[in-house]
Amino acid sequence: MAQHKVNYTQNGGLPVALTSIDKIVNWGRSNSIWALTYGLACCGIEMMASGASRYDFDRFGTIFRASPRQADVMIVAGTLTKKHAEFIKRLYDQMTEPKWVISMGSCANTGGMFNTYATVQGVDRIIPVDLYLPGCAPRPETLQYGVMLLQKKIRANKASRAQVAKRLM
Amino acid sequence: MRAYKPKDNVQAKAYYTDRFYVSPQVPKSPVESDEIFAKDLEAIKANFTVLDAYIQVEQMVVYINPQDNFKVLKLLRDECEYTQLSEMSAIDWLATRGGFEIFYQMLSMNKRKRIRIKMFINKGESVNSVEKLFRSADWSEREMFDMFGIEANGHPFMKRILMPYDWQGFPLLKTYPLQGDEFAAWYEVDKIYGKEARDIIGPELRDSAKVDRYDSERFARLGYEVPKGTVITGNEPKNEENYQEEGGVFMIKKFDKKDSVVVDDPQR
Amino acid sequence: MQVTNRLNPFFENITFDREDNEMILNFGPQHPSAHGQLRLMLHLQQEQITKAHPDIGYLHRGMEKMAENMIYNEFMPTTDRMDYIASSSNNYGFALAVEKLIGLEVPRRAKVIRMMLLEINRLMSHLFWLATTALDIGAMTVFLFAFREREYLMDIIEGYCGARLTHAAIRIGGVPLDIQDTFISQLKTFLDKLPQNIKDYEDLLDTNRIWLMRMEDVGTISKEMALSWGCTGPMLRASGVAWDIRKEEPYELYDEVEFRVPYSDKGDNFARYRIYMEEMRESAKILHQTIDMYEKCVKDNQTELMAHAPKYISAPKLDIMTQNYSLMQHFVLVTQGMRPPVGEVYVVTESPKGELGFFINSQGGPYPYRLKLRAPSFWHTGILTDLLPGHYIPDVVSIIGTTNIVFGEVDR
Numbered sequence: 001m002a003q004h005k006v007n008y009t010q011n012g013g014l015p016v017a018l019t020s021i022d023k024i025v026n027w028g029r030s031n032s033i034w035a036l037t038y039g040l041a042c043c044g045i046e047m048m049a050s051g052a053s054r055y056d057f058d059r060f061g062t063i064f065r066a067s068p069r070q071a072d073v074m075i076v077a078g079t080l081t082k083k084h085a086e087f088i089k090r091l092y093d094q095m096t097e098p099k100w101v102i103s104m105g106s107c108a109n110t111g112g113m114f115n116t117y118a119t120v121q122g123v124d125r126i127i128p129v130d131l132y133l134p135g136c137a138p139r140p141e142t143l144q145y146g147v148m149l150l151q152k153k154i155r156a157n158k159a160s161r162a163q164v165a166k167r168l169m
Numbered sequence: 170m171r172a173y174k175p176k177d178n179v180q181a182k183a184y185y186t187d188r189f190y191v192s193p194q195v196p197k198s199p200v201e202s203d204e205i206f207a208k209d210l211e212a213i214k215a216n217f218t219v220l221d222a223y224i225q226v227e228q229m230v231v232y233i234n235p236q237d238n239f240k241v242l243k244l245l246r247d248e249c250e251y252t253q254l255s256e257m258s259a260i261d262w263l264a265t266r267g268g269f270e271i272f273y274q275m276l277s278m279n280k281r282k283r284i285r286i287k288m289f290i291n292k293g294e295s296v297n298s299v300e301k302l303f304r305s306a307d308w309s310e311r312e313m314f315d316m317f318g319i320e321a322n323g324h325p326f327m328k329r330i331l332m333p334y335d336w337q338g339f340p341l342l343k344t345y346p347l348q349g350d351e352f353a354a355w356y357e358v359d360k361i362y363g364k365e366a367r368d369i370i371g372p373e374l375r376d377s378a379k380v381d382r383y384d385s386e387r388f389a390r391l392g393y394e395v396p397k398g399t400v401i402t403g404n405e406p407k408n409e410e411n412y413q414e415e416g417g418v419f420m421i422k423k424f425d426k427k428d429s430v431v432v433d434d435p436q437r
Numbered sequence: 438m439q440v441t442n443r444l445n446p447f448f449e450n451i452t453f454d455r456e457d458n459e460m461i462l463n464f465g466p467q468h469p470s471a472h473g474q475l476r477l478m479l480h481l482q483q484e485q486i487t488k489a490h491p492d493i494g495y496l497h498r499g500m501e502k503m504a505e506n507m508i509y510n511e512f513m514p515t516t517d518r519m520d521y522i523a524s525s526s527n528n529y530g531f532a533l534a535v536e537k538l539i540g541l542e543v544p545r546r547a548k549v550i551r552m553m554l555l556e557i558n559r560l561m562s563h564l565f566w567l568a569t570t571a572l573d574i575g576a577m578t579v580f581l582f583a584f585r586e587r588e589y590l591m592d593i594i595e596g597y598c599g600a601r602l603t604h605a606a607i608r609i610g611g612v613p614l615d616i617q618d619t620f621i622s623q624l625k626t627f628l629d630k631l632p633q634n635i636k637d638y639e640d641l642l643d644t645n646r647i648w649l650m651r652m653e654d655v656g657t658i659s660k661e662m663a664l665s666w667g668c669t670g671p672m673l674r675a676s677g678v679a680w681d682i683r684k685e686e687p688y689e690l691y692d693e694v695e696f697r698v699p700y701s702d703k704g705d706n707f708a709r710y711r712i713y714m715e716e717m718r719e720s721a722k723i724l725h726q727t728i729d730m731y732e733k734c735v736k737d738n739q740t741e742l743m744a745h746a747p748k749y750i751s752a753p754k755l756d757i758m759t760q761n762y763s764l765m766q767h768f769v770l771v772t773q774g775m776r777p778p779v780g781e782v783y784v785v786t787e788s789p790k791g792e793l794g795f796f797i798n799s800q801g802g803p804y805p806y807r808l809k810l811r812a813p814s815f816w817h818t819g820i821l822t823d824l825l826p827g828h829y830i831p832d833v834v835s836i837i838g839t840t841n842i843v844f845g846e847v848d849r
């Protein structure tokens with residue numbers, strides 16, 4: 001575990017900063033990624049652990065929200081079964097743009113060890129996915145690294161451009 | 170010529186079996202060797218036909234006729250103190266014997282004994298529901314119906330429990346393949362996007378162990394990431410693992426590894 | 438057919454078929470306090486529930502089908518994903534069932550290590566239960582406290598088997614590894630702090646007015662109802678039946694350790710909460726005794742960790758690497774799998790949630806002919822059908838919390 005101080009204002013705490021619209025919008029988006037609590041199976045427990053005391057997700061600005069309307073990122077943590085598949089699509093559609101999806105764990109990525117009749121072989125058959133986290137279950141560190149990569153991805157986007165809705169089809 | 174594969178049992182088979190191998194048996198002992206079980210068996214025998222009975226791994230197994238199941242369980246609950254139905258389900262013997270074996274696993278807390286009531290039904294037959302005796306059978310019988318297609322007469326809500334209501338096929342039958350049939354393979358695509366989406370989404374990739382390092386559409390080599398769709402040559406430059414961009418991030422201090430502290434003992 | 442437009446939205450001209458006040462509320466399948474993927478159809482009369490219809494199967498992954506297509510050792514990691522809060526207890530249940538089928542005797546040192554793992558898992562599970570239930574009811578502090586302690590236990594387990602959540606730490610016939618050097622010292626440090634930690638939680642909750650209002654006299658399960666629904670574990674003990682399989686049908690070395698079985702005849706949420714707290718203390722007591730037992734094993738120089746049964750269990754790694762026959766035997770066991778005798782077995786263990794049973798029907802092949810997983814949570818979910826009517830909507834959350842259901846286990 002690393003401890004480090006983060007000084008949120010670079011220039012000695014000066015209250016004035018000059019920047020472009022892109023940067024300030026992306027700064028806001030990338031540092032307040034609110035995640036939908038989408039714990040489906042075992043990975044959901046690790047997702048809770050990364051939100052809890054030791055791993056403390058709040059310092060990334062990632063707060064779990066129970067409502068899709070308030071969430072920016074959907075962390076699909078666990079096995080998606082065929083019975084559940086229609087609901088993940090509905091919840092994804094209910095989230096507001098811009099939205100991102102992290103597929104957490106082998107089951108969500110590819111179906112993983114559950115190569116059976118009841119399991120969807122990868123959530124990317126239902127919704128578009130931005131990040132795949134390997135592991136069964138991935139450690140909280142993996143999830144945190146994934147969120148950091150997502151922040152990087154958001155920062156690389158042009159915020160001023162109109163959001164193009166991501167759709168499978 | 171293709172090798173013949175039996176259609177009545179499509180589960181995994183041992184690919185090699187010694188012709189002269191005789192598998193040992195889990196030892197069975199007669200019911201008389203245990204006083205309490207002997208008394209219980211007498212109680213059942215007094216009223217019902219018992220086809221077979223023995224003790225195996227500390228538990229008595231009693232075979233009864235399928236039409237007696239409700240009455241036998243009632244007798245066991247009311248007179249023999251078997252107050253709990255811990256488990257019930259079926260075993261598929263369609264391929265060899267043309268029917269199902271149904272077992273009821275009972276527990277007596279006062280006697281600290283467990284017995285298993287077993288019965289055999291033919292294909293297409295239904296059983297008497299024991300839901301009126303044990304509420305736990307409510308869900309067990311639904312699960313049995315869901316998995317094997319065996320219906321229970323007199324059950325209040327005989328519907329699928331684990332699979333969706335519009336599912337086709339009974340997953341635990343030996344004729345049902347592990348990875349599902351045609352219906353199962355397209356279930357979620359058909360339901361959400363419709364049949365016309367099958368071509369766009371494509372078939373399921375069932376080989377989850379498949380990794381192709383020259384495929385940059387679906388895989389990325391850690392430390393050597395390239396944009397999606399690039400042709401992999403093997404001479405990709407190494408990407409330094411850094412979370413923050415080269416020029417730093419707006420309003421956030423650049424993270425310096427040297428300034429950080431590593432804690433060894435988490436319980437300090 | 439309704440014609441909807443901005444002035445005349447579609448909900449304004451609905452004609453209701455029925456004139457009663459009944460409303461049907463859909464709860465889940467993705468609800469933060471459903472502890473997984475539970476879907477409840479609640480029929481409401483104002484705020485009161487008149488009929489509840491739990492719908493499960495949203496995490497059905499076909500484990501029983503997988504078992505029929507896997508050799509026995511191959512199935513072990515799958516059992517992890519059943520009750521993923523306490524993985525080792527599932528591993529142990531399966532290993533014990535196969536050992537009973539074969540008739541194996543496990544070396545004593547392996548038994549002690551297994552007991553340590555089981556009790557650590559029980560503590561982890563109960564801490565997790567406390568954390569999530571408290572969070573559902575609104576006690577965020579308890580959530581953070583309990584997760585902190587759970588992380589320490591995970592460190593210990595991680596040092597042993599390398600995984601935090603899905604351990605696969607137990608093999609058929611013993612355990613694969615001896616415990617690491619720091620295991621005992623870390624565990625002792627943890628156990629020293631645990632009584633104070635439990636007291637902290639109790640100080641926060643026991644006299645908390647909100648906690649008591651949500652817990653006391655809510656979700657009362659009578660003894661008859663609990664027995665009829667096949668409830669086991671803390672759910673049954675809270676309803677006045679002191680039935681603990683560790684005590685009544687002892688397996689492993691539970692007949693050698695001393696512990697109490699807490700029970701209550703109240704049957705409500707609060708009784709269940711008290712039982713979980715007391716069981717944590719008892720687990721700590723058992724762990725203290727297993728540490729002594731382990732040290733005695735070391736002193737007596739009992740180094741065996743796996744049972745010796747060449748037909749079923751691979752030889753130790755050293756033999757495989759040095760002796761030709763052991764290598765051949767290992768090769769056959771890995772590629773073809775062990776072939777247990779023909780027969781049936783139903784073996785129960787006391788998992789943190791209740792009676793975890795494995796029914797195995799073996800036909801002498803390397804694959805089980807039928808494997809039925811008897812998961813306690815399945816029936817603890819079923820009881821909601823009879824338990825919820827009469828309660829109010831906020832009670833649903835606290836009742837689901839105290840039943841301690843895990844959906845990997847319910848749907849399998």
